Amino acid sequence: MINFFDLITYGIILGGIYAICAIGMILIFKATDIISIVQGELMAVGAYCLYSFAVVLKWPLGLSILMAIAAVIILCLFIERFALRPLIGAPLWNSIMATVALMITIQAVIRVTWGPEHFSVPPYMSRTPFTISGIRLTYEESTIFVVCLIYVLLLFLFFKYTKIGKAMRAVQLDKEAAALMGISVKKVFSLVWIMNGILMGTIGVLMAPILGVYPTMGFIMIKGFIVAVIGGFASFGGAILAGLLLGVLETLSGVYISTAMKDIVSFAVLILVLLIKPTGLIPEIVTKRV
């Protein structure tokens, strides 16, 4: 029999992953108004790179992690420069479709390069659980959770206190006006995509040992999207809460109802949220200040 608390913690890991995925999306949306469908593939590229560096090439772990994240950042810069920047000024719709096209392309490239196999990556640290006031945790789980919190804190500070962070919000509100005020829209776009690269690279690296590396792993993007919507598509805090909620809900329904229900539950939640409260379940606590 599986321990209930183990399930909860597994749900929390999953939720953390969803949340970072959603945060990347919200970040891009906040600054550029684009919904990035390519998120999942960026993460997959990070995971595959880690696998190639650490397992195939047997580079040291720390170097592999850094290089994998760097690879995702470079990919992001390419995407921004060659696919999205030419579309600045075109209908928003086209930019969103462009990320769909990128999703198809990158996924196909992954299949061509690495094949359809399912690879596994050895865990970074011991999986023996430790206990904090009665709750069993593993280092892996707590790392994901801590990383998630750190990123949110950094983003929060970034948007609140840095000049460029404020510029980003201006660009989202009105690109033309922002450009007239001397804010470089291009620079903001690049920066957002670099930040997104760091986020998605990190999540790919963190996920690789837990869920394995396989071509369709990018579909987690849809979950990130769902989390972003439930969280209100504006607040990072909302995304974390929604991510944890969905992660736990999915894990529990996967075990107590059926594995098939696992995914259907999250979509059902989404459709419910869209029907009842299209602005998201979590009120915009953070948005008002961010």
Place this chain on the structure above:
Amino acid sequence: MSLIKPWQVCSILIFLLMLTPLWADSYFVYIFSLALVISIAAVGLDILMGYAGQICFGQAGFMALGAYTTAYLVNHGLSFWLSLPIGGILSGLAGLMIGLPALRIKGHYLALATMSFAYIIYLILLHWEGVTGGPRGMPALRPEWPISFTEDTRFFFIILGIAIAMVALARNIVASKYGRAFMSLQKDEIVSKSMGINLLKYKTLAFMISSFYAGIAGGLYGPLIGFLDPQSFSVIESAYFLLIVLLGGRGTIFGAILGAFIFVSIPELVRRAEHFQEVIYGLIFLAILIYMPSGIMGIFSKYKSLFTKRLGNGKLLKPLISMPMSRSEPVGLSDTLSPIQEKQLFSSAEGSDRTFLQVMNVTMRFGGLVALNDLSFKIEEGEVFSLIGPNGAGKTTALNVITRLYEPKNGEVIFRGENFIGVKSDRIIERGISRTFQNVGLFEGLTALENVMVGLHSFGQSGFFQTVVKSRTARQGEAWKRWRALEMLRWVNIDDVAFHVATDLPYGKQKLIGIARALVSEPRLLILDEPAAGLSHHEGEFLMELIRRLCDENGCSILLVEHDMDIVMGVSDRILVLNFGKKIAEGRPEQIRNDPLVVEAYLGEEEIEGDASD
């Protein structure tokens, strides 16, 4: 006039397609069949995306629904010929169920909701093994009646026949009032509402049409392949449908078909690596978005009239209903009732002898700003009533309250004995009120004539099914509308540009088209929101003459908001002056001109400006 007529191109293409089994081997025939099946779903999606401007990320999901339903029914003994439409209708209903709630939300939420739907369908197919066979799939049989269609070349003709029928229906929809309504709501939702287009109804309808087409395509796809498995209907496949529509060019039926044929032939060109084609798809997709945003048909847009049937590009139909109307004869006076008069009589049969328009104690707030403060006024039948005042005085707000675009905080609007609070904005035009907009608000891409025809949206008896099959009533109604719209353009003296794209015309002509669009429904009250703004002096004079003629000939009342004092003083019977949402004066032009309050608040500035320019 083009030398090649669209129907000629079409019949040649269809003839060549019919000959395919003669010159091609069976594999080629199979590829063609596949392309035709994909075309059906793509044409449906194009009506939704290209015409109604809504995004759907779940076309493969709807296709799966049709495919599995049809195959399941056939496997359980029902005839293919019954199962196919059942599958299509079921898929259409699913479109209604997803569309109705999902269309309240916009853009990316809609994309997500439809994508989720497709993903749920995929998961159900995968896991409901008892019915769908799960990952092992499910056989799909070909019809055995009236003859056996197991041979690819025979089944090809079924697919070709159904595809032609579906495309023909799609073209009928697109060229009808439904197509115009779709285009209008894509371009400007607010203006569409005022033209009597019920947004929710039309968006949902577009969604249903799109999913019905997907369902029929699915029902044909199964028997063509002989086998159904969930992998053929994944979310990626839905994304490919978007690619197909974009590739051909949004908003052209022919483009969707072209896109489908190109899409299906790409893997035949690159058979080297299994997933290499997907890389190519993705890159083509990207390149189109960046370099060719209006698709392949965009390149041909110069020769568009050769391929696509756009209303008004062809010959003018002779009016099938005779209704006398010309410049010498007042608009709308005739022995037989036009559809407009019937509707107006029906909608307000009892109220003709009461107050015409009465606005009572209307207060309108936006947050802390009071845009209208306890505003009351009356308009009598047949008079020209002007609302003037400085910028931000609440003039347009008042118009928006009357046309129900804004919900006032309190107060009442009574038109011919009917309280308007509770009437939806898209039903106003039927009651006999139509309006123009400050920013003109012509529908981009539609011709002048089509724009004016949108103004007749609410009128006419033919329902959806009559329109789709182009019944006699529908054709007569359409011909009547076209003729009437042309008469209207003639009346404002711009019938020479009837077939030009309206938004490409000079501003003055656009304004007149806007007025013609409002006039075409024979309103009892015409609301003009700054009609002279941006016009030359000459055009302004023509406008004044037009307004006078309107009142004299038709007895149509006019509510005018205008800054040009020459026009206002020249045409108005009575004037109301607004300042900060409050009425500061009301009366005949000469009274207003001499009212000290008005001079201080508004006219004074005008005069100084006038002196400066003299």
